[in-house]
Amino acid sequence: MISVAMATSFLAGLLLFPAKIFPTPAAATTVSHAEDLTGTWLSNDGGTYYVRQLDNAVWWVGLDATDGGNFSNVFHGTRDGDVITGSWADVPRGKTMSQGLLTLAVVSTERGTELVARQQTGGFGGTSWSRGPLLNEPLLKVHGPSLTTERLRFAILTVRCASIILTAVGPRYSRTAPDSGCY
Secondary structure: OOOHHHHHHHHHHHHHOOOEEOOOOOOOEEOOOOOOOOEEEEEOOOOEEEEEEEOOEEEEEEEOOOOOOOOEEEEEEEEEOOEEEEEEEEOOOOOOOOEEEEEEEEEEEOOEEEEEEEEEOOOOOOOEEEEOOOOOOOOOOOOOOOOOHHHHHHHHHHHHOOOOOOOOOOOOOOOOOHHHOOO
């Protein structure tokens, strides 16, 4: 049951942050199948969104790049074809405390399936989401023989010293620019 205070707070949010309607990108088309949206999504607001879809119900928790220090929000909505409508709210993990309504479209672009905001209230920051890495999937995968301390040090220095061209693979390598710390 919604209390009078909650309804008043929500209506005040609508007055402070009126609905924004976003145009459809020209290259986007709606997805013709009911693709499961469960997974990790990255947004143009810098956040990572962990989405769970069960039948036509969609939930997420969204955290900014500081692991939710600036904003953390939750969403619950209903998917009807390629349109998701629902409500979102910031939670106390982050600094912002807003809430509102959000309508998203599930679209297919040259980059794959994306979520695009069609309408929002409450000042929600994100307007587009694309699939990110799978949950628990490392961003850097190590293949080949076991990773020794020396090989790990070599990999870290190679990343840190990106201007060095790697010509040999394995434990043998020659030092270049001795004062740079790069191998």
